[in-house]
Amino acid sequence: MTNLLKTPASWPRPLLGRASAADPTDLDAAVKAGAFEGLRKAVRTLAPVAVVAEIKAAGLRGRGGAGFLTADKWQLAAATPADRRYVVANGYGADPAARTDPVLLERAPYTVIEGVAIAAWAIGAENAIIAVRATETEAIRRLEAALGAAEEAGFIGADVLDSGRQLTIEVRPVQGAYMLGEETVLLKALEGKRGQPEQRPPYPAERGLFGRPTVVQNVQTLALVAWILREGAAAFRAIGSPDAPGTILVHVRGAGGAGIAEIPLGTPLRAILELVAGKTRGKAEGGPGAPPKALLVGGPSGGILPADLLDTPYTFADLRAAGAHVGSGSIVATAADADVVELAELLTRFCAGEACGKTIPCRIGTRRLEEIAVRINAGTPRPTDADLLADLSADIVASALCDHERLATLPMSSVMRYFRPELDAKLQPATERAAGRQRVAVADGEPAH
Ligand SMILES: Cc1cc2nc3c(=O)[nH]c(=O)nc-3n(C[C@H](O)[C@H](O)[C@H](O)COP(=O)(O)O)c2cc1C
Numbered sequence: 001m002t003n004l005l006k007t008p009a010s011w012p013r014p015l016l017g018r019a020s021a022a023d024p025t026d027l028d029a030a031v032k033a034g035a036f037e038g039l040r041k042a043v044r045t046l047a048p049v050a051v052v053a054e055i056k057a058a059g060l061r062g063r064g065g066a067g068f069l070t071a072d073k074w075q076l077a078a079a080t081p082a083d084r085r086y087v088v089a090n091g092y093g094a095d096p097a098a099r100t101d102p103v104l105l106e107r108a109p110y111t112v113i114e115g116v117a118i119a120a121w122a123i124g125a126e127n128a129i130i131a132v133r134a135t136e137t138e139a140i141r142r143l144e145a146a147l148g149a150a151e152e153a154g155f156i157g158a159d160v161l162d163s164g165r166q167l168t169i170e171v172r173p174v175q176g177a178y179m180l181g182e183e184t185v186l187l188k189a190l191e192g193k194r195g196q197p198e199q200r201p202p203y204p205a206e207r208g209l210f211g212r213p214t215v216v217q218n219v220q221t222l223a224l225v226a227w228i229l230r231e232g233a234a235a236f237r238a239i240g241s242p243d244a245p246g247t248i249l250v251h252v253r254g255a256g257g258a259g260i261a262e263i264p265l266g267t268p269l270r271a272i273l274e275l276v277a278g279k280t281r282g283k284a285e286g287g288p289g290a291p292p293k294a295l296l297v298g299g300p301s302g303g304i305l306p307a308d309l310l311d312t313p314y315t316f317a318d319l320r321a322a323g324a325h326v327g328s329g330s331i332v333a334t335a336a337d338a339d340v341v342e343l344a345e346l347l348t349r350f351c352a353g354e355a356c357g358k359t360i361p362c363r364i365g366t367r368r369l370e371e372i373a374v375r376i377n378a379g380t381p382r383p384t385d386a387d388l389l390a391d392l393s394a395d396i397v398a399s400a401l402c403d404h405e406r407l408a409t410l411p412m413s414s415v416m417r418y419f420r421p422e423l424d425a426k427l428q429p430a431t432e433r434a435a436g437r438q439r440v441a442v443a444d445g446e447p448a449h
């Protein structure tokens with residue numbers, strides 16, 4: 001069971017606030033706490049376009065990592081002519097070290113189901129799938145129990161809330177590698193095929209599952225949809241930051257502990273870290289609560305940020321500007337004496353190993369990045385390695401077919417950007433050797449006087 005971190009009472013909790021620890025599958029208790037009010041409002045009082053307008057007014061961005069505007073996808077899917085449309089809830093959780101999505105599914109299954117039903121109503125879908133990592137058996141069990149109860153009560157099924165519209169929601173356990181979380185790979189897997197990322201456009205919202213318009217949305221995004229419909233777009237906008245309203249789940253690991261917390265977007269990294277480590281100022285060097293040397297933000301393809309960026313607000317745009325990303329919602333504080341160049345090597349190896357191989361600059365380029373990192377850490381760097389790192393990273397980013405390619409360069413790029421003295425110290429043997437060779441060459445070539 002993953003630890004839920006205590007957050008300040010003043011922090012709103014649209015995602016986990018109504019989660020019942022006693023029995024999250026108890027429909028009566030969930031309804032008493034407000035479950036399906038948003039769906040009822042949508043179906044009884046709002047046309048599908050008005051639902052999309054409400055999500056647009058809320059400024060909701062997807063929680064699956066990239067922060068894309070949710071309403072834009074819905075608009076596209078609803079406007080694309082088709083005989084059927086789908087909603088796919090992405091609960092795969094590609095980074096198994098960040099258990100934010102399974103924890104949401106375990107603790108608030110009805111909130112996710114309600115969000116799926118609202119999305120289906122908005123785009124005109126009669127079929128939806130909630131994809132969950134197959135090893136998350138408790139999340140799957142609770143979702144299935146909740147779906148059964150919701151159908152029996154008429155919230156989903158043959159006649160959703162007597163609207164004349166039907167909605168079938170299926171839980172689909174899926175298992176695969178890291179790339180399975182990427183939406184086009186996930187869609188292929190749901191079609192029963194082996195998948196690699198597809199060039200976009202066309203986006204899944206136009207041509208997705210079985211070639212039909214498909215809204216793929218992270219499970220947190222859908223849970224927030226339920227809250228927005230119930231409480232209103234203005235209430236949602238009052239939480240978080242202007243460009244990224246609302247809350248998000250993060251999985252934090254630091255010297256003082258670990259756990260999952262629901263935080264308003266825009267919360268500074270320092271305040272997030274303090275949820276596990278106590279105050280990060282004024283503690284003895286190296287002790288619990290002491291500032292870490294660096295933070296790995298975004299999962300295995302995340303950015304390594306130095307401690308002097310602890311005041312960076314946790315938003316999609318601010319993290320991107322700092323050279324990290326929201327990604328899986330993972331935030332890891334390193335030890336005060338961590339070797340960040342070794343950490344970057346480890347992460348680059350993971351990213352290279354997970355590259356699906358479809359795009360040559362990614363497949364070969366990430367392996368080359370890894371080899372350079374290995375040389376540098378082994379004390380056998382080449383004089384050209386610093387330039388090669390920069391050029392290769394830029395080339396890989398420029399030829400990206402899917403986001404993995406761009407993100408795979410982040411660990412080494414952040415070392416180049418923020419930990420240059422440390423990197424240079426490891427590059428030095430090569431520079432010195434080169435200088436030594438040059439001196440010998442000059443000495444050898446000197447004309448005798
Ligand atoms: C390598 C890779 C792994 C991903 N893994 C996940 C994942 O586990 N869960 C998820 O929701 N999105 C993941 N994404 C993002 C999805 O492709 C997609 O953008 C997201 O599911 C859309 O939902 P959202 O708009 O609600 O964020 C991943 C992307 C990449 C490139």
Ligand code: SF4
Binds near residue numbers: 196355357405
């Ligand atoms: S960029 Fe990398 S992970 Fe993405 S499709 Fe190409 S090889 Fe696969």
